Amino acid sequence: MVKPFIIGSESAQKYLQIGLEILGDRGTALDAVEVTCRAVEADPEDHGVGLGGIPNLAGQVTLDASIMDGRTLNAGAVADIKNYLHVISIARKVMEESPHVMLVGEGAELFASQKGFKRTTLSTDYSREFYRAFVEKRLHTLGPEYDVDIGYLREDEQEYDMETWYEKLKDHMRGTVNVIALDSSSNMASGVTTSGTYLKLPGRVGDSPIIGAGNYCDNRYGAATCTGTGELAIRNGTARAVVAYMKTGMGPLRACEESMKEIHEILETPSMNVIAIDAFGNTGGAATHREVPYYYYDLDCVDVETRKGTWVRK
Numbered sequence: 001m002v003k004p005f006i007i008g009s010e011s012a013q014k015y016l017q018i019g020l021e022i023l024g025d026r027g028t029a030l031d032a033v034e035v036t037c038r039a040v041e042a043d044p045e046d047h048g049v050g051l052g053g054i055p056n057l058a059g060q061v062t063l064d065a066s067i068m069d070g071r072t073l074n075a076g077a078v079a080d081i082k083n084y085l086h087v088i089s090i091a092r093k094v095m096e097e098s099p100h101v102m103l104v105g106e107g108a109e110l111f112a113s114q115k116g117f118k119r120t121t122l123s124t125d126y127s128r129e130f131y132r133a134f135v136e137k138r139l140h141t142l143g144p145e146y147d148v149d150i151g152y153l154r155e156d157e158q159e160y161d162m163e164t165w166y167e168k169l170k171d172h173m174r175g176t177v178n179v180i181a182l183d184s185s186s187n188m189a190s191g192v193t194t195s196g197t198y199l200k201l202p203g204r205v206g207d208s209p210i211i212g213a214g215n216y217c218d219n220r221y222g223a224a225t226c227t228g229t230g231e232l233a234i235r236n237g238t239a240r241a242v243v244a245y246m247k248t249g250m251g252p253l254r255a256c257e258e259s260m261k262e263i264h265e266i267l268e269t270p271s272m273n274v275i276a277i278d279a280f281g282n283t284g285g286a287a288t289h290r291e292v293p294y295y296y297y298d299l300d301c302v303d304v305e306t307r308k309g310t311w312v313r314k
Contacts, residue, residue: 002186002281005298006032007307009178009227009275011046015039016297016304019181024299029181029189030069030092037065037088037193040177044124048175050085052124053195055131058202061122063087063195064209066102067095070188070217077102077209083119084112088193091209102209122195134199176208178225178294180217180277188277190217192225206230212240222246222279224256228272228287232263242276252276253284253310260286260312273309285309 004023006016018039019032041050041063048054053061065087066077076095078087079102090112094103103111113119133139176194183189192208192215207214207230214230216239217223224242226233233239238259245255256274263272273287275294285294286309296305 003298004184006181007283007294007296011040011177012036012179013295020297023183026184029183029187032181033179033189033191034088034092036179037177037191038086041086041193049177049194051122052127054127054198056200056202059131065091065193066209066215067091067191068215068217070219070223075101075211078108079104079205079209081108084117085120088191176227178275180223188217188219188223190215190223190225207233212237214239216240216243218243222277224274224276226274232266232270232272236262242274246278252278252282256284256286257310257312260288263288264314286312288312
């Protein structure tokens with residue numbers, strides 16, 4: 001029997017212990033994924049998800065999430081939600097207590113209200129200041145929080161208007177939480193939660209809540225979740241593609257690498273990352289633009305283990 005474990009993207013690193021404790025008590029992979037994602041959603045220092053997420057162009061914080069059960073292939077997703085923090089839990093309610101897979105916008109918010117979720121303010125002093133800095137073209141004053149070598153934008157990069165801003169920001173501004181778990185019953189679950197691309201167009205939805213694009217999980221073969229430019233994962237069906245490669249007998253590392261080769265065929269200089277596990281407890285990760293770390297934790301680990309994804313060059 002494969003030992004229970006949990007893996008996650010960089011934002012999930014310091015919260016994997018919470019999920020592992022659930023797995024250690026013979027809890028379910030679904031519970032471990034949900035609770036870990038909730039912990040990141042509640043962290044105001046993570047500006048790519050939940051509380052303190054960076055607003056869209058209209059100054060509103062909107063959230064997306066999905067969760068999938070590898071045993072049943074049931075899934076739930078929500079998108080473009082305002083004023084509700086724990087969208088991973090709302091997505092699970094959609095999966096378990098509605099006839100649907102995805103709810104968006106006002107309909108998702110109405111569902112959340114009916115299920116007892118409480119409205120809250122998602123913006124923080126930092127996210128409000130970030131939006132003001134964008135409007136006033138002084139993002140360079142906020143410092144290199146996303147990339148220590150690049151920063152948000154240099155001062156000379158900020159001669160943009162509302163129609164050309166994305167070409168300036170697209171390689172700097174994104175953040176997504178990925179979590180995948182395998183429990184003591186050999187069941188898998190995967191979850192993705194995000195506030196999406198920084199300063200996105202109102203109504204924009206990326207790959208995170210789209211089953212098969214940013215998230216896919218099947219006990220028989222494996223699970224995969226994505227971060228990066230969500231539009232590319234949507235166009236390529238990246239998470240499902242990784243699992244399909246594992247179905248053919250590839251291990252998770254090679255499956256991730258093959259999926260990143262496909263992303264390179266779509267765009268000359270893409271920014272995409274995927275992590276995966278297979279049914280035998282193997283893990284893998286790959287990215288198009290650098291060696292992106294992911295994090296592994298099982299019951300025998302003294303601490304969270306850092307693993308490097310492969311840098312797949314064109």
